[in-house]
Amino acid sequence: MVLVGLREDAKTYVWSKKKACKEVGIESFEENLPEDSSEEEVVNVVGKFNDDPSVHGILVQLPLPKHINEERVLAAVNVEKDVDGFHPLNIGKLAMQGRSPLFVPCTPRGCIELLLRSNIDIKGKHAVVIGRSNIVGTPAAMLLQQHQATVSVVHSYTPNPAEITNRADIVIAAAGVAHLVRGDWIKPGAVVIDVGINLIEDPSAKKGYRLVGDVCFKEAVTKASAITPVPGGVGPMTIAMLLCNTLESAKRAFGISDQ
Numbered sequence: 001m002v003l004v005g006l007r008e009d010a011k012t013y014v015w016s017k018k019k020a021c022k023e024v025g026i027e028s029f030e031e032n033l034p035e036d037s038s039e040e041e042v043v044n045v046v047g048k049f050n051d052d053p054s055v056h057g058i059l060v061q062l063p064l065p066k067h068i069n070e071e072r073v074l075a076a077v078n079v080e081k082d083v084d085g086f087h088p089l090n091i092g093k094l095a096m097q098g099r100s101p102l103f104v105p106c107t108p109r110g111c112i113e114l115l116l117r118s119n120i121d122i123k124g125k126h127a128v129v130i131g132r133s134n135i136v137g138t139p140a141a142m143l144l145q146q147h148q149a150t151v152s153v154v155h156s157y158t159p160n161p162a163e164i165t166n167r168a169d170i171v172i173a174a175a176g177v178a179h180l181v182r183g184d185w186i187k188p189g190a191v192v193i194d195v196g197i198n199l200i201e202d203p204s205a206k207k208g209y210r211l212v213g214d215v216c217f218k219e220a221v222t223k224a225s226a227i228t229p230v231p232g233g234v235g236p237m238t239i240a241m242l243l244c245n246t247l248e249s250a251k252r253a254f255g256i257s258d259q
């Protein structure tokens, strides 16, 4: 893990990833760089891990400080160790029909895995993705297309998103807006995957706040045929997919086939 000026909220993510690695026997270590590190220094650390044959996965914790060109750093990661799936080559292949990226970004892969393992058909279904970020919305939409869904993407400039989500068989919400998706956004029987992680004030909670998703669960659960909770839904899947990507990377490096 390459960490530059670790933010308070990122600490939890890093801790959960390290804990998960330990549980499954993947060794993890990090390079903590100060907030004011130069782009060159960050790229050099990435290069060091690229050259280390005992490393099979490199994570660059995002967002990077503003003075660092994120695109350059992500492109510096060896594409064969890009377990976050953010390298432009992996993203590019995800966008092309019939091409297989070496790695698919963990959160979108986790969403698809949830659908597949719940025996939910994706082929031919209308899926609506709320949000179009590089790390969740856009790769989720591309991945759904790879699985033969008809995909619509709504974002902050979409005039009436509910009109579109209302026609969806599958809704993936990744806007980062607490309780954006109300019950009347959901078609009866639709499948709802809530990626959002939002902190809201709650005086009755021990810490004075609690985590909620982008979906108003208590309303949507009355309409959906299946729905993921927050916390406990997509979050753990993201980490599980990171472990999968890393294991697959190590197998590839050692020439071990799935058989």
Ligand code: NAD
Pocket: 107, 130, 131, 132, 133, 134, 135, 136, 137, 154, 155, 156, 157, 158, 161, 174, 175, 176, 177, 180, 195, 196, 197, 198, 234, 235, 236, 238
């Ligand atoms: P982002 O801020 O980079 O992107 C948000 C996207 O949502 C943008 O494309 C924006 O256009 C769209 N959007 C914002 N407001 C909207 C609105 N009112 N209606 C429709 N679209 C709207 O965020 P991100 O990094 O993609 O993350 C999205 C959410 O998912 C956040 O809550 C984040 O914490 C969470 N997240 C969860 C996991 C996980 O493992 N569960 C992983 C990554 C991100």
